[in-house]
Amino acid sequence: MKTEEIPQFIDQVKHCIDTGDSDNAIIILESLENHINNNTISTDHHFNVLEIILLQYESLEISDKVISIAHKLLSLDLDIPAINEKLFNVHKVLSSTYFNLFDPKNSLYHAEKSLHYARIINNPELIISTLINLGILNDEMANYDNALAFLYEALTITEQYNYENKIGSICNNIAGIYIALGDLIKALNYAQRAIDLHQKNNNTIGLALSSGNIGIIYFSMNDFTRAEEYFKKTLELFERLKDKRGISTFCGNLGNVYNALGKTDLALECFQRSLTIDKKLGNETGIAMMLGNIGDVYFAKKEFGEAFKKYTSGLTILEESEEKDHYVDFLLRLGKLYIQTDYAKFDLIKGEHTLLQVVEISKELGLKQSLYIAYELLSKVYSKKGDFENAYICYDHFHTLKEDVLSSEADEKAKIFDYKRKAEESERDRQVQLARLQEKEHLLHEILPFQIAERIISGEKNIAEARDNVSIIFTDIVGFTSISQQIPAEEVVSILNDLYSKFDAIAIKYGVEKIKTIGDSYMAACGIPNPVADHKIRISHFAFEVLEESKKVIFSNNQQLELRIGIHSGRAIAGVIGTNRFTYDIWGDAVNTAARMESYGVAGKIHVSHDFIDGLSEDDIAIQFRDTLLIKGKGSMKTYFIAKK
Numbered sequence: 001m002k003t004e005e006i007p008q009f010i011d012q013v014k015h016c017i018d019t020g021d022s023d024n025a026i027i028i029l030e031s032l033e034n035h036i037n038n039n040t041i042s043t044d045h046h047f048n049v050l051e052i053i054l055l056q057y058e059s060l061e062i063s064d065k066v067i068s069i070a071h072k073l074l075s076l077d078l079d080i081p082a083i084n085e086k087l088f089n090v091h092k093v094l095s096s097t098y099f100n101l102f103d104p105k106n107s108l109y110h111a112e113k114s115l116h117y118a119r120i121i122n123n124p125e126l127i128i129s130t131l132i133n134l135g136i137l138n139d140e141m142a143n144y145d146n147a148l149a150f151l152y153e154a155l156t157i158t159e160q161y162n163y164e165n166k167i168g169s170i171c172n173n174i175a176g177i178y179i180a181l182g183d184l185i186k187a188l189n190y191a192q193r194a195i196d197l198h199q200k201n202n203n204t205i206g207l208a209l210s211s212g213n214i215g216i217i218y219f220s221m222n223d224f225t226r227a228e229e230y231f232k233k234t235l236e237l238f239e240r241l242k243d244k245r246g247i248s249t250f251c252g253n254l255g256n257v258y259n260a261l262g263k264t265d266l267a268l269e270c271f272q273r274s275l276t277i278d279k280k281l282g283n284e285t286g287i288a289m290m291l292g293n294i295g296d297v298y299f300a301k302k303e304f305g306e307a308f309k310k311y312t313s314g315l316t317i318l319e320e321s322e323e324k325d326h327y328v329d330f331l332l333r334l335g336k337l338y339i340q341t342d343y344a345k346f347d348l349i350k351g352e353h354t355l356l357q358v359v360e361i362s363k364e365l366g367l368k369q370s371l372y373i374a375y376e377l378l379s380k381v382y383s384k385k386g387d388f389e390n391a392y393i394c395y396d397h398f399h400t401l402k403e404d405v406l407s408s409e410a411d412e413k414a415k416i417f418d419y420k421r422k423a424e425e426s427e428r429d430r431q432v433q434l435a436r437l438q439e440k441e442h443l444l445h446e447i448l449p450f451q452i453a454e455r456i457i458s459g460e461k462n463i464a465e466a467r468d469n470v471s472i473i474f475t476d477i478v479g480f481t482s483i484s485q486q487i488p489a490e491e492v493v494s495i496l497n498d499l500y501s502k503f504d505a506i507a508i509k510y511g512v513e514k515i516k517t518i519g520d521s522y523m524a525a526c527g528i529p530n531p532v533a534d535h536k537i538r539i540s541h542f543a544f545e546v547l548e549e550s551k552k553v554i555f556s557n558n559q560q561l562e563l564r565i566g567i568h569s570g571r572a573i574a575g576v577i578g579t580n581r582f583t584y585d586i587w588g589d590a591v592n593t594a595a596r597m598e599s600y601g602v603a604g605k606i607h608v609s610h611d612f613i614d615g616l617s618e619d620d621i622a623i624q625f626r627d628t629l630l631i632k633g634k635g636s637m638k639t640y641f642i643a644k645k
Contacts, residue, residue, distance in 0.1 A: 054093060063097050070094045088117035088126060095133060102283050104323075108137045124161050128154050132166070135173050142325040142365050144177050151177070168197030168206050175213045180325060182368030182401075184217055191217065208237035212250055219257060220369065228257045248277040248286055255293055264297050271297070285326060288317040292330055299333075304343040311337065324361055328370050331358045335374065339381055352381045372401035376490075383488035395489050464575035470527040471539040471569045471612065472591055473512075474598035475503075475546060478562040480520040486557050495561070496520065499553060506545045510538045515586060521598075522546075525586055528574050536569060536616050543567060543606045544644040551604075566597025567642075568609040596631050597639065610638040620645050 054073065057065040073090050091114035098107035111133045118126040131154035138147035155170045171194040178187035191213040198206035215230030231254040238246030255270030271293045278286030295310030315330040331354050337343060338351030355374045362371035375398035382391035477483075484492045500517055507514050507524055511532065515523045524542070527535035543565050553561035570590030577583050593609060601607030613623050622643045631637045 054090070058093055058097070061100075063101055066093060066097045070097075084117050084120050088114050088121060091117065092130070092133075095137075099133075099137070102281075102285060104137055104140045108134070108141065111137055124157055125163070128157050128163065128166055131157075132170060132173065135170075135177075139173065139177050139180075140323065142180075142323060144181060144366060147177050148174065164197060165201050165203070168194045168201065168203060168210070171197070172206060172209050172213060175210070176216075179213060179216050179220065181366050182220075182372075184220060187213065187217055204237060205241060205243070208234050208241065208243075208246060211237065212246075212253070215250075215253065219253070219260075222260075224257050224260050228254065228261075231257060244277050244281060245283070245286075248274040248281070248283070248290075251277075252286075252290055252293055256296075259293070259297055259300060262300070264300060267297050268294065284317050285323055288314040288330075289326060291317075292333060295333065299337065302342065304337060304340060304345075308334075308337060308345070324365060325367060325370075328358055328361050328365070328367060331355075331361070332370055332373060332377075336377055339377060339384070341384075348381055348384060352378065352385075355381065368401055372398050375401065379489060383490070388485070388489075391489055464573065465529065466571065466573045467528045467531055468571045469531065469535060469569065470525055470572040470586070470590060471535045471567060472525045472572065472586070472594035473523070473539055473543060473565065473567045474595050475522045475550075476564045476598055477520040477550075478564050478603045483555060483557070483559060486559075487555055491556055495553060495555070499550065499561075502549050503546050506542055506549070509545075510542045512539055512542045515584070525572065528572060528586060536612060537621075539567060540606075540616075540621055540642060541644075543642075547604070547606065562603040564598055564601040564603055565606045566594055566599070566601050566608070567606065567612050568594035568597050569612045569614075593631075593634060596634060600629055600631060600639070602641075605641050606643065608640050608642055610640070613640055613642070 054066060054069040057069060070090050070093055074087075091110040095107045095110035095114060098104075098110065111130060115127070115130040115134060118130050131150045135147045135151035135154065138144070138150060151170055151174050155167065155174070158166045158170060171190040175187045175190035175194060178184070178190065191210055194206065194210040195214070197203075198210055211230050212234040215227050215234060218224075218230060219227040231250050235247065235250045235254060238250060251270045252274040255267045255274070258264070258270060259267035271290050275287060275290040275294070278290060291310045291314035295307040295314070298304070298307035298310065311330055311333050315327070315334070318327045318330060335351050335354035335358060338345070338347050338354060340346060355378050358370060358374040359378070362368075362374060375394045379391045379394040379398060382388070382394060496517075500522055503522055503524075504514055506512075510526070511530075512524050512526045513528065515525055517523070524539070526532065526539040526542070532538065547563055547565060550561050550563040555561065568590055570588070570593065572586045572588040572590045574584065574586040577585060593611075597607045597609055607626070616623070622645050624641045624643070626639045626641055628636050628638050631639075
């Protein structure tokens with residue numbers, strides 16, 4: 001073949017590719033390869049012709065040919081013009097090809113080589129694109145520190161040269177890493193910045209990825225409604241782009257939402273669709289993840305044997321991969337399965353061993369979310385084994401880590417609100433201030449009576465007031481300290497949370513103001529901050545209902561929960577204390593006397609003072625004289641029991 005004939009052959013290849021005639025394109029390319037192998041093309045042109053062949057095979061997505069030609073190119077030792085640019089391109093193509101073949105290790109090697117040549121060329125755009133690739137690859141392999149280092153370097157150079165179209169992509173990848181690390185505030189900040197830039201630049205693929213990241217953040221915060229909304233939007237974008245990897249990933253994410261919401265049939269449909277796509281793509285990691293997700297559905301349906309099969313199949317695939325973060329997910333699943341008492345292969349020792357592996361790897365990788373879940377499960381393991389010291393230690397670790405990951409949920413949502421609505425700098429500033437004010441108002445209304453919160457919002461300070469006619473109630477669980485030592489820590493917290501949430505609802509029903517809980521004691525008042533004439537009737541009916549609600553609770557040791565209740569009426573002072581963490585509290589002799597009524601009370605009964613029943617109608621309340629008691633700090637007092645007629 002003559003050198004001057006080469007362009008004609010290449011034009012024929014391009015024409016075949018453009019018209020969809022890939023078979024003839026391959027025949028022509030193989031003919032060119034043979035001419036090179038037979039030395040019918042001059043040695044000086046070997047590199048250039050092979051480079052052209054390489055790019056055509058890449059466009060045809062024939063991976064084995066791409067790898068073969070690329071390695072031939074790298075074996076040539078030629079001193080030709082622009083050799084560094086050419087070597088950069090070869091390594092870049094190889095890195096991309098290995099990535100598409102789900103071979104992150106080889107992809108990473110060639111990405112590092114391409115960065116080497118990009119730095120020699122000193123081309124900022126090439127350096128940035130390669131740094132982004134290295135960030136993505138290190139993220140895939142759970143090398144999060146390396147991934148962030150590459151991406152932050154890329155971001156610095158991008159901002160220096162004002163390549164705005166790349167900043168969104170970098171921010172999106174950084175957001176994904178912070179999601180994996182459990183730092184949702186940073187993840188949200190970068191995801192929102194990415195969305196703003198992608199919207200401005202009409203970058204559909206960037207918008208899809210950013211929207212998906214926000215969906216993952218909401219899923220991590222257990223806000224499944226919003227997660228579903230974002231995953232559906234992201235899935236639609238990837239379907240429009242015909243991006244199979246994206247479709248598989250976010251169809252699987254949508255399945256996780258459905259499973260969390262108890263919609264197991266919809267979840268299975270999503271997981272099976274993703275599994276089919278991943279099998280066609282040859283995505284071993286994706287196959288493993290979908291097997292795990294399907295196992296989660298069986299777990300939710302208590303078909304533990306099927307769940308175990310899926311988990312072990314997925315784990316077997318991942319044992320040979322570099323992706324330790326996904327491997328941890330499967331260990332966590334198995335650990336949770338082993339400690340299910342109704343699982344046929346229930347084994348606390350295996351469960352403990354598996355969960356300790358999760359703790360070790362999660363600490364190594366900095367995975368806060370899997371770490372706090374592992375500690376929560378280990379707390380249950382140690383409780384079942386009677387090792388309450390370790391149970392408490394693990395529960396404490398769980399609580400601290402969970403707070404670290406999820407404590408700013410409301411604030412993060414406010415930031416989403418802010419960033420979505422900003423269009424220009426002045427508008428963004430106004431929206432941020434508005435959101436902060438709304439968040440402050442929301443939090444104040446959550447922790448303070450409505451009227452008190454409104455007074456603070458309006459700027460009032462030193463809020464204090466006295467009321468002459470206030471009814472105060474204390475409830476206490478009989479023998480709670482002893483009971484709490486006999487049952488798991490998580491059961492203690494769960495029962496108190498459920499019971500006192502119901503008390504809160506009953507308080508709202510009767511216009512009673514919850515003041516605070518102290519351990520297992522619940523304190524409320526009526527007639528303050530708003531004076532009401534019928535405060536005694538209201539708090540009586542509140543007492544009747546909370547007493548009935550408490551009788552429904554039975555601990556796992558078959559012991560019935562018993563409540564002791566005390567009420568007194570009189571004068572009380574109320575006010576707000578603190579400057580950052582506001583607390584609304586009440587003080588006075590009436591509060592102390594109500595507490596005495598509770599402590600001198602009887603299980604299952606409502607013990608009240610004479611001042612409380614004074615003027616109380618007996619139309620619907622039965623009053624029974626108890627006795628004249630010698631009350632500590634009060635002396636002799638006539639006391640009574642009340643009950644609903």
